[in-house]
Amino acid sequence: MKMSLGLGLGLGSVLVPLLTLSLLVSISSAEISGKVGVNYGQLGNNLPSPSRSVELIKSLKAKRVKIYDANPEILKALKNTDIQVSIMVPNQLISNISHNQTLADQWVLSNVVPFYPDTMIRYLLVGNEILSSYSDTQTWYDLVPAMRKIKNSLRVHGIRKIKVGTPSAMDVLESSFPPSNGTFRSDIAARVIKPMLQFLNRTKSFFFLDVYPYFPWSSDPVNIKLDYALFESKNTTYLDPVSGLTYTNLFDQMVDALTFGMKRLGYPDIRIWIAETGWPNGGDFDQIGCNIYNAATYNRNVVKKFTSDPPIGTPARPGKVLPSFIFALYNENQKPGAGTERHFGLLNPDGSNVYEMDLSGETPESEYKPLPKPTNNELYKGKIWCMVAKGANKSEVESALSYACSQGNKTCDPIQPRGRCYKPDSLFWHASYAFSSYWAQFKKVGGSCYFNGLATQTIKDPSYGSCKFPGVTLI
Numbered sequence: 001m002k003m004s005l006g007l008g009l010g011l012g013s014v015l016v017p018l019l020t021l022s023l024l025v026s027i028s029s030a031e032i033s034g035k036v037g038v039n040y041g042q043l044g045n046n047l048p049s050p051s052r053s054v055e056l057i058k059s060l061k062a063k064r065v066k067i068y069d070a071n072p073e074i075l076k077a078l079k080n081t082d083i084q085v086s087i088m089v090p091n092q093l094i095s096n097i098s099h100n101q102t103l104a105d106q107w108v109l110s111n112v113v114p115f116y117p118d119t120m121i122r123y124l125l126v127g128n129e130i131l132s133s134y135s136d137t138q139t140w141y142d143l144v145p146a147m148r149k150i151k152n153s154l155r156v157h158g159i160r161k162i163k164v165g166t167p168s169a170m171d172v173l174e175s176s177f178p179p180s181n182g183t184f185r186s187d188i189a190a191r192v193i194k195p196m197l198q199f200l201n202r203t204k205s206f207f208f209l210d211v212y213p214y215f216p217w218s219s220d221p222v223n224i225k226l227d228y229a230l231f232e233s234k235n236t237t238y239l240d241p242v243s244g245l246t247y248t249n250l251f252d253q254m255v256d257a258l259t260f261g262m263k264r265l266g267y268p269d270i271r272i273w274i275a276e277t278g279w280p281n282g283g284d285f286d287q288i289g290c291n292i293y294n295a296a297t298y299n300r301n302v303v304k305k306f307t308s309d310p311p312i313g314t315p316a317r318p319g320k321v322l323p324s325f326i327f328a329l330y331n332e333n334q335k336p337g338a339g340t341e342r343h344f345g346l347l348n349p350d351g352s353n354v355y356e357m358d359l360s361g362e363t364p365e366s367e368y369k370p371l372p373k374p375t376n377n378e379l380y381k382g383k384i385w386c387m388v389a390k391g392a393n394k395s396e397v398e399s400a401l402s403y404a405c406s407q408g409n410k411t412c413d414p415i416q417p418r419g420r421c422y423k424p425d426s427l428f429w430h431a432s433y434a435f436s437s438y439w440a441q442f443k444k445v446g447g448s449c450y451f452n453g454l455a456t457q458t459i460k461d462p463s464y465g466s467c468k469f470p471g472v473t474l475i
């Protein structure tokens with residue numbers, strides 16, 4: 001992903017510590033270039049092969065790629081390219097690795113050593129958004145010990161060019177507004193973040209942060225201007241009353257909140273790496289602002305910022321490079337959750353562009369074809385129903401139907417024999433009724449029209465004859 005330094009030298013050699021040191025200095029300054037990378041997620045059952053994917057990554061002019069594992073096929077396909085690579089230790093291994101140096105050594109031996117240095121692995125991330133998961137808080141406390149053990153293993157193998165880090169979501173902060181009030185959550189600040197910052201400082205690594213202005217904007221589109229979230233604002237600015245810094249976009253506010261949070265814990269200088277950022281090009285009818293126009297606008301603008309020479313930085317760190325990975329290479333059809341989750345790709349699964357994109361930032365705006373006008377920048381006002389999705393697996397739909405009917409009050413009465421919606425007696429119609437009925441009862445308390453990908457939203461009323469489908473009306 002980043003430029004190759006073409007150094008086949010054994011940097012780990014203990015015989016040449018001074019040479020090693022001076023090379024390290026030049027490497028780390030080359031490392032902080034503004035070249036943009038891409039996140040290559042693989043949660044799809046229809047994605048191109050690793051070797052085709054590497055060709056597509058090159059065609060987007062990405063200089064770095066981040067994967068969510070250490071898939072050997074992908075690492076092989078990246079061999080002898082000038083693309084720098086970030087790999088990941090899976091979440092489930094963190095606790096064991098934190099207690100067991102041998103296990104860390106084995107992981108590095110089987111996932112890094114066979115590919116390095118021909119594949120330019122430069123970042124080794126330990127887990128993904130670990131601090132956002134409350135189901136297993138023990139892993140929080142194991143995270144930094146695991147990072148240290150992985151770093152030791154790299155050192156043992158003489159590998160010094162690989163930085164160790166871990167990506168965090170914005171929810172590691174309990175306060176991010178105004179940016180100067182940025183504060184880490186009290187449940188992790190002392191016990192996890194402080195030792196992590198110490199580790200990142202000592203190893204000259206980065207704080208890897210996932211930054212999505214889409215989420216705060218879409219949850220408060222009345223008070224936050226869309227233009228401000230898309231880097232298109234001509235006249236909206238925000239003056240932080242404490243720092244006196246002026247903001248012209250939401251992204252900078254979010255990133256600076258982290259800077260102030262780190263400063264509050266005594267580490268004002270740790271560099272930030274944007275591990276993920278992006279904007280959804282599509283989603284569900286009950287979601288707002290997820291469209292190709294906004295996605296292309298956001299990503300082109302953020303790439304322009306990242307690749308600007310001289311660098312722009314943020315108000316708290318003007319002129320500083322922000323290295324980055326855009327999320328994501330593909331629309332991934334097996335990502336769980338709301339429809340937007342499956343629509344962050346620069347590319348469709350067949351390899352075609354969702355919209356034109358040049359991650360080098362060199363293509364001028366005027367050379368892009370016009371974009372389709374956004375249709376959902378305001379929340380949809382009509383009724384929505386939840387139906388069985390095309391191609392859904394029959395036996396899974398049967399289980400989902402039983403589940404939906406077992407919830408709530410009289411959810412499925414009309415599809416019982418002699419009920420108003422019993423006929424046609426088909427799995428598709430019965431399950432669609434059950435999904436709509438379930439969603440209508442539970443949407444207000446967080447229920448979703450998803451059912452593990454078996455369901456899809458429609459704005460076309462599926463009711464027929466005397467059978468009325470319950471729908472959801474957005475407010």
Ligand SMILES: *[C@@H]1O[C@H](CO)[C@@H](O)[C@H](O)[C@H]1NC(C)=O
Binds near residue numbers: 096
């Ligand atoms: C972690 O270690 C325990 C005990 O050695 C083992 O039972 C478990 O399977 C390991 N977990 C993983 C994810 O490897």
Ligand SMILES: *[C@@H]1O[C@H](CO)[C@@H](O)[C@H](O)[C@H]1NC(C)=O
Binds near residue numbers: 100102103106
């Ligand atoms: C540490 O990991 C190694 C390699 O997986 C395993 O053989 C060993 O039993 C582990 N040690 C402990 C104390 O779990």
Ligand SMILES: *[C@@H]1O[C@H](CO)[C@@H](O)[C@H](O)[C@H]1NC(C)=O
Binds near residue numbers: 174183
């Ligand atoms: C600053 O953050 C704290 C929590 O860390 C919060 O209670 C307070 O309201 C925030 N201040 C402002 C002005 O938002």
Ligand SMILES: *[C@@H]1O[C@H](CO)[C@@H](O)[C@H](O)[C@H]1NC(C)=O
Binds near residue numbers: 234235236
């Ligand atoms: C800011 O710009 C928007 C559109 O560019 C315009 O609608 C609005 O009136 C402007 N507001 C001010 C205060 O100039």
Ligand SMILES: *[C@@H]1O[C@H](CO)[C@@H](O)[C@H](O)[C@H]1NC(C)=O
Binds near residue numbers: 201202266269270
């Ligand atoms: C590490 O911390 C020291 C002391 O605060 C600071 O001088 C130095 O710039 C920091 N280095 C990095 C890479 O954050």
Ligand SMILES: *[C@@H]1O[C@H](CO)[C@@H](O)[C@H](O)[C@H]1NC(C)=O
Binds near residue numbers: 393394395396
């Ligand atoms: C449907 O799902 C079941 C259970 O997950 C699985 O065993 C089966 O192979 C699937 N059928 C098809 C056609 O994919």
Ligand SMILES: *[C@@H]1O[C@H](CO)[C@@H](O)[C@H](O)[C@H]1NC(C)=O
Binds near residue numbers: 407408409441
């Ligand atoms: C079911 O109905 C009862 C009585 O009307 C009500 O108290 C309860 O909240 C309802 N449950 C759901 C899930 O709607």
